Amino acid sequence: MASLMLLLLHLLLIVSTASAWYSATYRFYGGSVIFSPHGRNSDGTYVVEVRNKQTSYYCNQNGYTCSSGNCGTQTHISHGQVSRNSYGFNWCEYEVVTTRKLTSNQPFQIRYPTYYSRRGNGYWISNVRSSLVAWRMTANVDLGTRSDTGESNKSPITAMLPALRVTRNCPRWFNITLFDPDGDRVRCRVPTSRASYECSLCGLTSSFSLDQKSCSIKYNGGTSIGIHPVELQVEDFPNTHITLSYTDGSYTTKRPLSVVRRKRAVTTITPATTSTTPATTTTTPATTTTWWCKLPLQFSVNVDGHYASSCLDGDYFPIFLSPTPSNGVNLLAYVNHTLEIKVKSMAQFTSIIDLIITGPRGISKQKISTGEYVIKWTPTENEVNDHFPICFVSEAKDRYNRVYQSEVRCVIADVGHHDTRVTCNETTITVEVEKNYLIRRNEDNLHLDKFTDSSCNLTLLSNTTHLVASMPLGSCGTHVEEDEDNIIFKNSITSADLRAVISRQHDVDIAFSCIYPKRTNLTLGFRHKNPYAFSEKGFGAFTFTFEFFQSQRFRNQIDANTYPVDVYLKQMMFMQIEATTSIPDTELFVESCKATPYDNPNSRISYTIIENGCVKDRTVQIYPGSSYQFRFGMEAFEFIGAHEEVYITCSVILCEANIPGTRCSQGCIRSGGHRSKREAVAQTSSHSISQGPLHLVKTTQTSGLSLNLGANMVFIVGSLLVCAVVIYRSRRSKAKYQPLPTSEMD
Numbered sequence: 144m145a146s147l148m149l150l151l152l153h154l155l156l157i158v159s160t161a162s163a164w165y166s167a168t169y170r171f172y173g174g175s176v177i178f179s180p181h182g183r184n185s186d187g188t189y190v191v192e193v194r195n196k197q198t199s200y201y202c203n204q205n206g207y208t209c210s211s212g213n214c215g216t217q218t219h220i221s222h223g224q225v226s227r228n229s230y231g232f233n234w235c236e237y238e239v240v241t242t243r244k245l246t247s248n249q250p251f252q253i254r255y256p257t258y259y260s261r262r263g264n265g266y267w268i269s270n271v272r273s274s275l276v277a278w279r280m281t282a283n284v285d286l287g288t289r290s291d292t293g294e295s296n297k298s299p300i301t302a303m304l305p306a307l308r309v310t311r312n313c314p315r316w317f318n319i320t321l322f323d324p325d326g327d328r329v330r331c332r333v334p335t336s337r338a339s340y341e342c343s344l345c346g347l348t349s350s351f352s353l354d355q356k357s358c359s360i361k362y363n364g365g366t367s368i369g370i371h372p373v374e375l376q377v378e379d380f381p382n383t384h385i386t387l388s389y390t391d392g393s394y395t396t397k398r399p400l401s402v403v404r405r406k407r408a409v410t411t412i413t414p415a416t417t418s419t420t421p422a423t424t425t426t427t428p429a430t431t432t433t434w435w436c437k438l439p440l441q442f443s444v445n446v447d448g449h450y451a452s453s454c455l456d457g458d459y460f461p462i463f464l465s466p467t468p469s470n471g472v473n474l475l476a477y478v479n480h481t482l483e484i485k486v487k488s489m490a491q492f493t494s495i496i497d498l499i500i501t502g503p504r505g506i507s508k509q510k511i512s513t514g515e516y517v518i519k520w521t522p523t524e525n526e527v528n529d530h531f532p533i534c535f536v537s538e539a540k541d542r543y544n545r546v547y548q549s550e551v552r553c554v555i556a557d558v559g560h561h562d563t564r565v566t567c568n569e570t571t572i573t574v575e576v577e578k579n580y581l582i583r584r585n586e587d588n589l590h591l592d593k594f595t596d597s598s599c600n601l602t603l604l605s606n607t608t609h610l611v612a613s614m615p616l617g618s619c620g621t622h623v624e625e626d627e628d629n630i631i632f633k634n635s636i637t638s639a640d641l642r643a644v645i646s647r648q649h650d651v652d653i654a655f656s657c658i659y660p661k662r663t664n665l666t667l668g669f670r671h672k673n674p675y676a677f678s679e680k681g682f683g684a685f686t687f688t689f690e691f692f693q694s695q696r697f698r699n700q701i702d703a704n705t706y707p708v709d710v711y712l713k714q715m716m717f718m719q720i721e722a723t724t725s726i727p728d729t730e731l732f733v734e735s736c737k738a739t740p741y742d743n744p745n746s747r748i749s750y751t752i753i754e755n756g757c758v759k760d761r762t763v764q765i766y767p768g769s770s771y772q773f774r775f776g777m778e779a780f781e782f783i784g785a786h787e788e789v790y791i792t793c794s795v796i797l798c799e800a801n802i803p804g805t806r807c808s809q810g811c812i813r814s815g816g817h818r819s820k821r822e823a824v825a826q827t828s829s830h831s832i833s834q835g836p837l838h839l840v841k842t843t844q845t846s847g848l849s850l851n852l853g854a855n856m857v858f859i860v861g862s863l864l865v866c867a868v869v870i871y872r873s874r875r876s877k878a879k880y881q882p883l884p885t886s887e888m889d
């Protein structure tokens with residue numbers, strides 16, 4: 144209610160003070176420009192796409208003029224609405240995409256708007272700075288051929304939601320995502336020169352400040368209720384000296400930002416031969432007339448009039464939860480495939496009412512449940528190799544209809560040409576990923592989830608164009624999950640530094656999975672596994688082996704090549720778990736064992752054999768062995784027959800012998816008993832090891848027929864659902880997880 148009142152007040156203000164002549168309806172809340180080189184035509188002309196967003200009250204647009212250089216001719220234009228409205232705060236963001244044909248790759252400059260009207264078109268929305276001021280934006284486009292990539296210079300990619308709101312008393316950061324496909328360093332700054340058309344208000348209001356290093360705008364809290372316009376200019380700087388060369392034979396040297404700054408000399412970056420530099424002179428070196436990619440990013444922040452009782456994220460302000468992507472990550476999107484971004488948010492004392500999104504044309508959102516949305520976008524052929532920012536903010540309101548917005552997050556969708564191909568058969572997962580620039584950049588660090596085995600090395604099968612990995616199910620760190628209907632095998636290719644304790648800051652993280660329906664009676668080709676090698680601080684390296692044996696003498700183990708192990712109902716099965724360690728006087732303890740239909744210790748279907756160190760199956764026999772061996776036997780049981788295959792999974796611990804209080808010394812603990820805390824070094828943590836599969840030979844219908852049927856079972860690859868989910872982050876991105884408030888949560 145308060146915010147509605149405020150808006151009404153606002154409108155009144157606009158009408159009464161601004162001018163009866165200049166209405167609010169067509170006024171602007173900001174805008175942005177990104178461009179993208181689209182190659183060359185056969186006649187040698189260049190193609191560039193200019194993507195402009197404008198936000199106005201009424202979904203209107205205003206055009207641009209060519210203010211400098213040769214902007215060529217417009218060959219195509221398309222437009223559409225991409226974002227709209229916050230609760231009780233109306234606006235419309237419109238995207239206009241124009242394609243231009245250029246006779247050369249020399250830089251040019253465009254300016255917005257083209258005209259001003261008394262209905263407000265061409266003016267900023269009435270704001271705390273001014274009730275009537277012209278809206279201005281300038282973009283410099285430089286498509287020169289870079290000496291480092293040999294390709295046209297690309298535009299930095301950046302975006303923001305067009306109209307945001309903050310609660311009066313709560314400081315907030317708006318951390319703007321900056322990305323550069325060329326790997327350039329991107330800087331943002333507050334423009335100060337009206338003369339060069341970069342801004343018309345030029346400067347931030349006192350409640351706002353810019354942290355230039357991270358391009359974050361901070362709302363410091365303040366008293367000026369109403370709209371605060373934010374005008375920014377975004378520029379790219381190479382990391383080393385490069386030259387941009389042009390079709391007319393001229394070239395420019397581009398220098399890294401530090402050099403530019405230190406010298407503060409405009410001349411060092413002046414193109415060798417450009418006669419078309421605009422005539423405007425400026426007072427700051429930042430707004431020099433030299434050619435750069437220089438792009439406007441403008442938006443409005445409304446300071447709502449109410450005070451929040453708590454500024455903590457998660458109380459009144461929604462907080463993002465997993466699997467919401469972190470701010471600044473890159474997501475891979477494929478032509479004709481819908482990119483789906485799941486966003487989940489919650490707040491304790493307010494209800495989530497909306498997810499406000501912006502992105503390329505065609506973007507949409509779907510509400511799944513309260514606080515859960517899916518953002519969808521399907522790129523087309525025209526968008527291949529381009530980068531599209533997608534931003535979102537979660538909006539909540541309290542019972543007085545006062546609005547609270549979450550932090551803003553933006554991700555970059557990188558549109559790829561080819562799908563990542565994942566091929567699944569009953570023994571192997573094969574994944575093929577076309578190398579893109581991010582993969583190439585991280586190539587030396589890429590690995591599967593676990594690669595201690597040299598057969599898991601990605602360099603083995605990869606070639607110059609593709610990353611290729613092929614792994615047996617259950618190897619190379621592949622882990623198993625299951626749901627009602629499927630068994631799911633998951634792994635990923637990441638560039639996470641394995642030495643780092645927390646590996647959240649992956650540069651590349653390509654997750655893939657194979658999904659096998661349970662309904663088809665397939666025999667998944669797990670290999671006999673052994674040994675299990677672990678290493679723990681204070682305990683060093685140790686291994687476990689898990690084997691089936693032919694008799695209680697434990698002399699002959701069942702040959703690994705004959706797996707699955709055929710057993711008959713009620714036949715005794717003999718198993719041995721053995722530990723090997725360099726530490727003397729150790730004992731092995733088997734905490735639990737169960738039978739599961741898949742090689743997944745967390746399988747929801749299981750039969751308990753040993754639990755908390757206590758034998759649960761009455762047929763179990765324990766046989767003597769050394770302190771680092773556990774030998775046991777049990778009758779093959781019906782459970783095996785109910786499933787195509789069965790694995791025995793045990794949780795094991797290694798302890799220093801004769802130390803009181805270790806788990807090993809405690810033995811069987813009946814439920815209700817107390818477990819003692821793990822001693823510092825006296826014991827390892829629990830490790831899950833498994834062996835199998837076991838296969839029950841059905842003696843009741845002993846005919847070769849049924850066995851043959853089993854052996855000849857047709858495996859239908861086509862019936863497998865195969866998912867390839869690819870998520871990768873850019874080099875600079877930092878995972879920005881916020882802890883959930885731990886107090887008062889139920």
Ligand SMILES: *[C@@H]1O[C@H](CO)[C@@H](O)[C@H](O)[C@H]1NC(C)=O
Binds near residue numbers: 357359
């Ligand atoms: C936003 O940027 C500021 C300044 O760099 C930083 O202190 C803050 O933690 C960032 N916020 C988030 C949510 O990442």
Ligand SMILES: *[C@@H]1O[C@H](CO)[C@@H](O)[C@H](O)[C@H]1NC(C)=O
Binds near residue numbers: 478479524
């Ligand atoms: C995408 O779909 C369009 C129209 O259906 C089709 O012409 C095009 O070939 C498809 N592109 C790819 C890469 O599948």
Ligand SMILES: *[C@@H]1O[C@H](CO)[C@@H](O)[C@H](O)[C@H]1NC(C)=O
Binds near residue numbers: 568569573613
């Ligand atoms: C499964 O795929 C792998 C790798 O492509 C191949 O070597 C193997 O022969 C396949 N197995 C079957 C049964 O088709």
Ligand SMILES: *[C@@H]1O[C@H](CO)[C@@H](O)[C@H](O)[C@H]1NC(C)=O
Binds near residue numbers: 590594597600601602
């Ligand atoms: C993979 O193999 C390559 C070349 O054989 C080697 O340089 C690299 O160190 C290996 N990577 C790992 C993680 O073992």
Ligand SMILES: *[C@@H]1O[C@H](CO)[C@@H](O)[C@H](O)[C@H]1NC(C)=O
Binds near residue numbers: 611
């Ligand atoms: C590289 O591997 C991919 C995927 O297996 C294959 O399609 C492509 O032909 C290979 N390219 C070369 C040059 O060998």
Ligand SMILES: *[C@@H]1O[C@H](CO)[C@@H](O)[C@H](O)[C@H]1NC(C)=O
Binds near residue numbers: 663664
């Ligand atoms: C799988 O096997 C079970 C028992 O052998 C049988 O009843 C069922 O029809 C089979 N399902 C399929 C899809 O073949």
